[in-house]
Amino acid sequence: MSKQFLGETAPLVPPIYQSSVYTIPDLDALDAIMNDGEPGFIYARDAHPNAKRLGQLLAQAETAEWGVITSSGMAAISAIVLATVQQGQRILASNRLYGRTVQLFTQELGRFGVTTEYVDANDLVAVEIALQKKPRLLFVETMSNPLVRVVDIAALADLAHKHGCLLVVDNTFATPVLTRPMELGADFVMESLTKMIAGHSDVTLGFVGGNDADMLPAINTAVSIWGLASNPFDCWLAERGLATLDLRMRAACKNAEQLADWLAEQPGVLRVWYPSRDDHPDLAVAERVLDGGFGHMLCIELEGGRDAVNRFMHAAPGIPFSPSLGHSSTTLSHPATTSHRYTSPAERKRQGITDGLIRLSVGVEALEGIQAEMAKGLA
Ligand SMILES: Cc1ncc(COP(=O)(O)O)c(C=O)c1O
Numbered sequence: 001m002s003k004q005f006l007g008e009t010a011p012l013v014p015p016i017y018q019s020s021v022y023t024i025p026d027l028d029a030l031d032a033i034m035n036d037g038e039p040g041f042i043y044a045r046d047a048h049p050n051a052k053r054l055g056q057l058l059a060q061a062e063t064a065e066w067g068v069i070t071s072s073g074m075a076a077i078s079a080i081v082l083a084t085v086q087q088g089q090r091i092l093a094s095n096r097l098y099g100r101t102v103q104l105f106t107q108e109l110g111r112f113g114v115t116t117e118y119v120d121a122n123d124l125v126a127v128e129i130a131l132q133k134k135p136r137l138l139f140v141e142t143m144s145n146p147l148v149r150v151v152d153i154a155a156l157a158d159l160a161h162k163h164g165c166l167l168v169v170d171n172t173f174a175t176p177v178l179t180r181p182m183e184l185g186a187d188f189v190m191e192s193l194t195k196m197i198a199g200h201s202d203v204t205l206g207f208v209g210g211n212d213a214d215m216l217p218a219i220n221t222a223v224s225i226w227g228l229a230s231n232p233f234d235c236w237l238a239e240r241g242l243a244t245l246d247l248r249m250r251a252a253c254k255n256a257e258q259l260a261d262w263l264a265e266q267p268g269v270l271r272v273w274y275p276s277r278d279d280h281p282d283l284a285v286a287e288r289v290l291d292g293g294f295g296h297m298l299c300i301e302l303e304g305g306r307d308a309v310n311r312f313m314h315a316a317p318g319i320p321f322s323p324s325l326g327h328s329s330t331t332l333s334h335p336a337t338t339s340h341r342y343t344s345p346a347e348r349k350r351q352g353i354t355d356g357l358i359r360l361s362v363g364v365e366a367l368e369g370i371q372a373e374m375a376k377g378l379a
Contacts, residue, residue: 079219
């Protein structure tokens with residue numbers, strides 16, 4: 001806003017620039033912005049102040065050189081692929097990923113002549129063998145959705161680079177509070193800001209961070225041309241969420257760790273998946289990769305399959321069935337019918353995503369309240 005209104009004052013909270021287009025003084029000013037990188041905005045699908053600010057803040061949090069905001073987490077993955085992969089090239093991906101990511105790679109990119117191979121990213125020998133086919137990207141989740149399998153990002157980065165491949169890490173479950181993939185050698189980090197970072201289930205956004213300055217124009221071009229851009233209000237909300245991310249994440253991780261141990265003792269719970277526990281296959285990797293907590297996500301396997309899950313939902317309405325994650329209070333989801341609905345039954349079985357599996361996104365409310373509601377559901 002102009003000096004005429006604000007004088008020497010300025011708002012403590014940044015304004016929402018809810019404008020799809022900007023006014024430009026003349027053609028020379030336009031050229032200076034477009035050709036010479038002078039500050040300024042033209043059209044919100046290309047760039048706008050709220051996204052620019054948020055991108056910078058997140059890049060800082062992720063220790064990346066640059067950051068770009070996208071309309072969703074899926075848009076962030078799309079932007080990376082569109083900026084880096086050519087027709088005929090290959091992607092190597094973890095065989096434990098969010099279901100929509102797998103659909104993007106196999107179903108959508110397959111139509112454009114890109115082949116995706118899936119590998120157990122916790123088996124470094126298998127990864128190295130697969131890298132010999134010279135994929136352009138290796139794509140993994142720091143902590144996988146839903147069974148919170150943790151990968152050794154530094155080891156994967158070394159292997160990928162040895163074979164001329166770029167490592168992309170989806171850090172949505174961990175957030176930069178627990179690990180910063182760029183510090184461990186990733187070439188790109190991406191986040192669904194929809195989850196813990198915005199943190200209040202009222203935003204859909206994504207983030208791409210990187211270090212290679214040459215890649216930034218390609219990402220920006222993909223975001224603009226493929227229509228993956230964010231809107232100002234969501235960016236403003238996400239910036240507000242980011243301010244308390246550290247506090248929320250640490251409180252939620254503490255709750256989740258205690259809840260996981262408590263749940264393991266409860267009747268009707270066949271198995272608990274949480275990476276701080278001795279029975280989690282990746283405890284040792286998690287201790288190396290994560291710092292300050294083991295995450296706010298955990299899974300439990302209920303005795304009695306789908307019927308037991310339905311009974312749990314009716315008996316414990318205080319833990320809403322709400323198929324997302326990262327809300328301020330605890331919610332649950334059912335991966336077999338939501339995030340992995342379009343994954344084949346055989347593949348779900350291989351991953352351990354059974355009909356009795358409940359995924360919990362643990363919030364920051366008092367642990368006793370979560371336990372009391374869980375006890376109702378389990379009874
Ligand atoms: C691990 C992970 N990555 C990416 C996404 C996609 O994010 P969005 O829903 O913001 O597109 C999700 C969504 O659930 C997710 O869980």
